[in-house]
Amino acid sequence: KIEADSEIGNDVSDTDSDTDSDPGPPITIQSTVAAGITIERTIGRGRFGTVCLATWRGGPVAVKIFASRDSMSWARESDIYSTAMLHHENLLGFIASDTLDTGTQTEFWLIMDYHHLGSLYDYLNIRPVSQLQLMAMMYSIANGLTHLHLELIGTNNQDKPSIAHRDLKSKNILVKRNGECCIADLGLAVRFSSDSKTVDIPANEKVGTIRYMPPEILNGTLDSARFESFTRGDIYSCGLVLWEILNAFNRAKVPPRERHRLPYFDTMPDDPSLEEARAVVCEAGVRPELPAPSNAMMSSLHTLLRECWAADAVVRLTSLRVKKKLAALSSQYFGVPRS
Numbered sequence: 552k553i554e555a556d557s558e559i560g561n562d563v564s565d566t567d568s569d570t571d572s573d574p575g576p577p578i579t580i581q582s583t584v585a586a587g588i589t590i591e592r593t594i595g596r597g598r599f600g601t602v603c604l605a606t607w608r609g610g611p612v613a614v615k616i617f618a619s620r621d622s623m624s625w626a627r628e629s630d631i632y633s634t635a636m637l638h639h640e641n642l643l644g645f646i647a648s649d650t651l652d653t654g655t656q657t658e659f660w661l662i663m664d665y666h667h668l669g670s671l672y673d674y675l676n677i678r679p680v681s682q683l684q685l686m687a688m689m690y691s692i693a694n695g696l697t698h699l700h701l702e703l704i705g706t707n708n709q710d711k712p713s714i715a716h717r718d719l720k721s722k723n724i725l726v727k728r729n730g731e732c733c734i735a736d737l738g739l740a741v742r743f744s745s746d747s748k749t750v751d752i753p754a755n756e757k758v759g760t761i762r763y764m765p766p767e768i769l770n771g772t773l774d775s776a777r778f779e780s781f782t783r784g785d786i787y788s789c790g791l792v793l794w795e796i797l798n799a800f801n802r803a804k805v806p807p808r809e810r811h812r813l814p815y816f817d818t819m820p821d822d823p824s825l826e827e828a829r830a831v832v833c834e835a836g837v838r839p840e841l842p843a844p845s846n847a848m849m850s851s852l853h854t855l856l857r858e859c860w861a862a863d864a865v866v867r868l869t870s871l872r873v874k875k876k877l878a879a880l881s882s883q884y885f886g887v888p889r890s
């Protein structure tokens with residue numbers, strides 16, 4: 552169940568345009584969608600899915616294709632994307648879920664908005680990030696995560712449950728053409744509504760990506776009976792992602808393709824084992840290095856990161872607090888108000 556550290560990356564090309572964001576509700580299961588789609592090329596690969604650029608109704612879409620043996624993962628991710636009121640500008644837009652009989656086997660498809668800039672991981676490695684972009688990226692991630700985490704009361708019993716992602720990392724975040732990010736890959740997410748007072752699937756496994764796992768998962772002390780344990784875990788991983796953006800910004804002069812560094816690049820091996828990660832994060836208490844801050848804004852950002860990756864999950868900021876702090880920094884230093 553643990554996603555490997557390394558995935559095949561994305562071709563970053565400028566020529567394809569993104570999906571026009573359609574604010575309408577998703578078309579969920581509609582068995583005519585896949586038949587009308589033309590697959591163009593593979594753009595990404597993860598643990599289960601192959602992600603392809605495709606054309607549907609004259610525009611680009613991204614299709615994540617699961618083999619039959621992984622249909623359970625497809626069903627779970629479709630189900631999560633079908634959650635009421637999930638639609639948000641900083642969460643990957645879901646279009647439809649479908650199956651396709653290729654004659655020899657059945658493929659399971661998730662059809663989503665396409666973002667030609669690819670994952671944050673790929674983007675940071677290739678393109679320089681300005682201070683203003685850094686702020687836009689960080690804020691949008693916090694904004695998307697806040698929406699995911701918040702429980703919302705809707706009409707007709709259509710409440711939005713609280714959702715914890717459980718696999719936040721730069722490869723599971725996409726960059727939009729406006730410079731904001733959206734959170735993707737909800738395959739490991741868990742939901743909780745205060746009505747039922749239960750997490751919707753058994754969630755006591757060590758899932759996610761070892762490099763980004765919070766200390767309480769690495770050392771097995773996470774209290775899975777309390778849903779906030781999972782959202783607090785997301786905040787730790789979010790802190791590491793924010794560090795990646797900051798680090799890429801600080802390394803703007805380093806040549807592209809050597810610029811980006813994963814968190815713990817200097818303290819963990821490639822594909823670290825649980826034990827190796829535990830020794831670093833829990834025993835030695837190591838966190839990514841923050842250089843001496845060059846100004847007051849950087850100093851505030853460093854404080855924010857430390858409040859995200861604190862060893863004690865209870866003292867970590869909530870996603871809403873992260874969002875509000877970033878909004879305050881944005882208006883204070885750039886005069887860009889964010890809501």
Ligand code: ADP
Nearest residue numbers: 561595597598599600602613664666670722736
């Ligand atoms: P997995 O669950 O197998 O990890 P992901 O959903 O994370 O699959 O997708 C794998 C990779 O494909 C991502 O890291 C990203 O590079 C690329 N990708 C995924 N969705 C899109 C999309 N909608 N637009 C552009 N690239 C995408």
Ligand code: MG
Nearest residue numbers: 597722723736
């Ligand atoms: Mg992924």
Ligand code: MG
Nearest residue numbers: 597736738739
């Ligand atoms: Mg996944």
